[in-house]
Amino acid sequence: xxxxxxxxxxxxxxxxxxxxxxxxxxxxxxxxxxxxxxxxxxxxxxxxxxxxxxxxxxxxxxxxxxxxxxxxxxxxxxxxxxxxxxxxxxxxxxxxxxxxxxxxxxxxxxxxxxxxxxxxxxxxxxxxxxxxxxxxxxxxxxxxxxxxxxxxxxxxxxxxxxxxxxxxxxxxxxxxxxxxxxxxxxxxxxxxxxxxxxxxxxxxxxxxxxxxxxxx
Amino acid sequence: xxxxxxxxxxxxxxxxxxxxxxxxxxxxxxxxxxxxxxxxxxxxxxxxxxxxxxxxxxxxxxxxxxxxxxxxxxxxxxxxxxxxxxxxxxxxxxxxxxxxxxxxxxxxxxxxxxxxxxxxxxxxxxxxxxxxxxxxxxxxxxxxxxxxxxxxxxxxxxxxxxxxxxxxxxxxxxxxxxxxxxxxxxxxxxxxxxxxxxxxxxxxxxxxxxxxxxxxxxxxxxxxxxxxxxxxxxxxxxxxxxxxxxx
Numbered sequence: 001x002x003x004x005x006x007x008x009x010x011x012x013x014x015x016x017x018x019x020x021x022x023x024x025x026x027x028x029x030x031x032x033x034x035x036x037x038x039x040x041x042x043x044x045x046x047x048x049x050x051x052x053x054x055x056x057x058x059x060x061x062x063x064x065x066x067x068x069x070x071x072x073x074x075x076x077x078x079x080x081x082x083x084x085x086x087x088x089x090x091x092x093x094x095x096x097x098x099x100x101x102x103x104x105x106x107x108x109x110x111x112x113x114x115x116x117x118x119x120x121x122x123x124x125x126x127x128x129x130x131x132x133x134x135x136x137x138x139x140x141x142x143x144x145x146x147x148x149x150x151x152x153x154x155x156x157x158x159x160x161x162x163x164x165x166x167x168x169x170x171x172x173x174x175x176x177x178x179x180x181x182x183x184x185x186x187x188x189x190x191x192x193x194x195x196x197x198x199x200x201x202x203x204x205x206x207x208x209x210x211x212x213x214x215x216x
Numbered sequence: 217x218x219x220x221x222x223x224x225x226x227x228x229x230x231x232x233x234x235x236x237x238x239x240x241x242x243x244x245x246x247x248x249x250x251x252x253x254x255x256x257x258x259x260x261x262x263x264x265x266x267x268x269x270x271x272x273x274x275x276x277x278x279x280x281x282x283x284x285x286x287x288x289x290x291x292x293x294x295x296x297x298x299x300x301x302x303x304x305x306x307x308x309x310x311x312x313x314x315x316x317x318x319x320x321x322x323x324x325x326x327x328x329x330x331x332x333x334x335x336x337x338x339x340x341x342x343x344x345x346x347x348x349x350x351x352x353x354x355x356x357x358x359x360x361x362x363x364x365x366x367x368x369x370x371x372x373x374x375x376x377x378x379x380x381x382x383x384x385x386x387x388x389x390x391x392x393x394x395x396x397x398x399x400x401x402x403x404x405x406x407x408x409x410x411x412x413x414x415x416x417x418x419x420x421x422x423x424x425x426x427x428x429x430x431x432x433x434x435x436x437x438x439x440x441x442x443x444x445x446x447x448x449x450x451x452x453x454x455x456x457x458x459x460x461x462x463x
């Protein structure tokens with residue numbers, strides 16, 4: 001029992017790749033939701049209308065300060081009571097995306113605040129409409145600087161993705177746990193742990209390189 | 217329906233366990249952070265390299281994977297951990313790595329002249345750290361530590377997965393016994409939010425105290441809105457600094 005057995009690694013590999021596929025789906029779709037919804041939150045928080053600004057601030061603060069795991073349980077067990085029943089993976093993607101959108105909102109907010117006031121004034125002086133000011137003047141300057149920070153959150157999301165296994169979306173860790181339970185072995189969980197380091201480390205190097213290029 | 221009986225039987229002990237897990241893993245994380253952080257500024261490359269490797273490995277894995285590994289894999293190597301301690305060590309080692317980055321950054325921000333003054337007084341490296349560098353870096357560490365503490369508090373929900381009977385575990389248990397999950401999970405989310413709020417308040421008091429301790433004027437008390445805004449600015453910044461995030 002105490003020795004490492006490579007045959008367990010071989011036997012686990014096919015299921016490992018299944019898990020990787022689920023992780024990737026969750027990561028890509030979750031990031032898409034987080035990136036787009038976060039931008040919506042950030043812009044809504046700058047609204048001049050109090051009844052837009054306050055509820056959005058309250059909701060995002062609440063989501064950010066409560067655990068993703070409990071939010072996943074909430075989505076998975078409560079939503080069906082109200083109507084829609086979704087697959088575990090769909091629920092997981094929505095949960096990850098929603099939770100991380102509150103983080104990316106802060107990143108966008110900082111990026112938007114970093115755009116010099118003169119740019120806003122110039123847009124006013126040219127009497128650009130509000131929508132045009134955002135799309136052609138402010139956002140192109142803001143988003144360039146926030147890309148590395150957004151990248152960091154993708155790495156974070158990768159590390160949080162095992163949580164979706166608790167509601168039945170079998171990603172890498174879920175597959176490893178199932179395999180380990182069936183065979184009473186430890187190799188599968190170790191493989192997944194090492195896989196996380198092997199993916200996360202190069203990713204963080206990449207983000208640091210991006211940071212040097214984009215943020216001056 | 218949720219009854220008050222369910223609350224006292226399950227949620228109250230659960231809240232207590234959550235608080236315990238938070239306190240123990242925060243203590244372990246602090247110990248790790250204050251050992252690994254200064255080591256990463258060591259003049260010897262091999263020490264820097266080893267401490268840096270610790271940081272990269274524990275920042276790279278997810279706390280949940282580490283927790284599973286400690287709970288399911290370690291026993292087969294002949295080392296059985298009680299679920300509570302498997303959870304606490306996984307959280308402490310992971311958040312300790314993030315914390316070491318905060319300590320390293322704050323130490324790097326202390327003016328070099330201060331370090332040179334210590335050298336001129338022929339302080340040893342340890343004396344410099346203890347008497348000059350750490351006391352000055354300390355107030356700078358508190359806001360990012362607060363963020364980490366909130367992340368850690370949320371992270372403690374993970375221990376429910378390895379059968380520690382914390383708040384989340386209690387919530388799941390009560391759901392199995394009743395048909396309504398909406399009030400249960402809403403209550404759970406509100407409880408976490410309240411705990412996070414209390415932590416933030418405590419850390420703010422600590423920061424005032426630390427700033428007064430090194431003779432810096434405590435910051436003027438800002439109004440509610442400007443406070444919220446600056447807080448969120450710091451958080452966003454800390455998020456991008458603790459690279460890789462602190463999911």
